[in-house]
Amino acid sequence: MVKTYSKGARRRAKKAAQTGGLDLPGLAPVQRRERNGRARREIRDRxxxxxxxxxxxxxxxxxxxxxxxxxxxxxxxxCSAGRAMAARVTDHEERAELWDAIQHMRRVQRAYDAAIGAPFRHARGLQLLVPQEALEADADTPPVDERSDEEKQRDATAARMRLEGWLGYTDKAARSEALDVVLDDVAPGDVEGLLSALRCVSDGLRGRRMVWRGRG
Incomplete structure (x- = not known):
């Protein structure tokens, strides 16, 4: 036998369903999680x-x-040098080559400053002021440099002179611009001169025939 309900009972049941008339306990908020199960983080935190x-x-x-x-x-x-270079150079391969030139100039200057006992001028070179024994070694740490101080100074000086020789293939203003912007991270004022000097350094690094890139 099928149980029937009065019209009033059906109306009350419908109203209760629409208004959430069932008195159920509230559910605790569920914390959203990432696919790996960890608590969901904001984009900035990820x-x-x-x-x-x-x-x-x-x-x-x-x-x-x-x-x-x-x-x-x-x-x-x-950095200032990299941004100025990328703003003028659109070819990705040339960008990479000129970025190598920027990094080489900084490595040469860092090695030269360390060899003569001077702190590196660039802010990111402050690690030179930290005692060597305070640094931790890991798998990426380069091998111990067993050269004597005299050998380090001789090699650093030779690398610095070689760099100066490459920069000699551009005009003096371009050379000065490159040294200021690359080594001291100052805002560039002569981007064309900067690029001219970087291309000279890139030529030297890649063993290409050196050509005059100066102006005038």
Whole structure:
């Protein structure tokens, strides 16, 4: 026998369903999680570099977006010399070569300053002021340099003179611009001169025939 309900009972049941009339205990909020099971984090927390990348976007005058953040991960956008170079050079291969030239100039100067006992001028070279025994070694640590102090100074001086020789294939203003912008991270005032000097260093690094790149 099928049980029937009165019209009033059906109306009351319908009203209770629409208004949530059932008195159920509240559910505790569920914390959203990532695919690996860990608590869901904000985008800024998942990518520690995001804040620095947003600063690069503002420096470049571009809107912060997924595409611009990917572009800003390029290593050369982290310093004045790299940003100036990338703004004028669009070919990725040439960008990489000129970035190698920038890094080489800094390595040569860092080695030379260390060899003569002077702290490196660039802010990121302050690690030279930390006692060697206070540093921790890991798998990426380069092998111990067993050269004597005299050998280090001789090699560093030779590398510095070789760099000066390469820079001699551009004009004096371009040479000075490159040394100031690359080594001291000052704002560039002569980007064409900077590029001229970097191309000379790149020629020397790659063993290409040196050609005059100066102006006038």
């Amino acid at each position: 990518d520690p570099a995001r804040q620095a990348l947003e600063v690069r976007c503002r420096q470049a005058g571009v809107a912060v977006s997924s595409a611009s953040l990917r572009e800003m991960r390029a290593p050369w956008l982290g």
